[in-house]
Amino acid sequence: MECGDFMEKILIIEDDELICDELSKLLEDYGYEPLILHNFSNALQEILQLSPDLILLDINIPCQNGELLLQKIREGSNIPVIMVTSRNSETDEVLSMIYGADDYITKPYNPNILLLRIGAVLKRTNHLIENSTYKDLEINIQKGIIKKDNIEILLTKNEMIIFYYLLNHQNKIVTRDELMTDLWNNNEYINDNALTVNISRLRAKLKSVGYENAIETRKGIGYILS
Helix, strand or coil: CCCCCCCCEEEEECCCHHHHHHHHHHHHHCCCEEEECCCHHHHHHHHHHHCCCEEEEECCCCCCCHHHHHHHHHCCCCCCEEEEECCCCHHHHHHHHHCCCCEEEECCCCHHHHHHHHHHHHHHHHCCCCEEEECCEEEECCCCEEEECCEEEECCHHHHHHHHHHHHCCCCCEEHHHHHHHHHCCHHHCCHHHHHHHHHHHHHHHHCCCCCCCEEEECCCEEEEC
């Protein structure tokens, strides 16, 4: 792992103290600054105050489930979130992506795989230019915002990365494999359902600012941003 001039902060949201300690040591050994959430009843406020670079969020936490907390986070922030759960259910995975997770890993997981996923999410969320435009939309890449007049729409990191990739290849067909490679960086960890969910959410948000048919599906091939 290449380290910059600062340690990236990773917030662990997990009620099992042993797992928290193990994760904290793993992250610290790998050059990250681990943070642990202790106040589950006031979780959202503490998350925003800590302002982490990435969140590891367990689905089964006290006071509220992780998916509900993720929804609340996404109402006002696009901090990258990796859902961590002991459930082995495709439904949980799809729901996590619908609510705005950037990735998903199931317990028990290989620590090296977790580190790879953390690195991949941080890499794809930290190397975007600041601003761009699409027709009459202003796009703030880093903040994950598309703006039309006085209307601002918040995109998740994955939605913005897909939109930015399509924008860079505007009027050209982009295959699903290209998008998934750009998102996950490694075909071994790609989930096809997650891409479909992200495309659907992105379309709905573009529709809300007047671009209902901006992303066309080319059956059996991929997508095109016109």
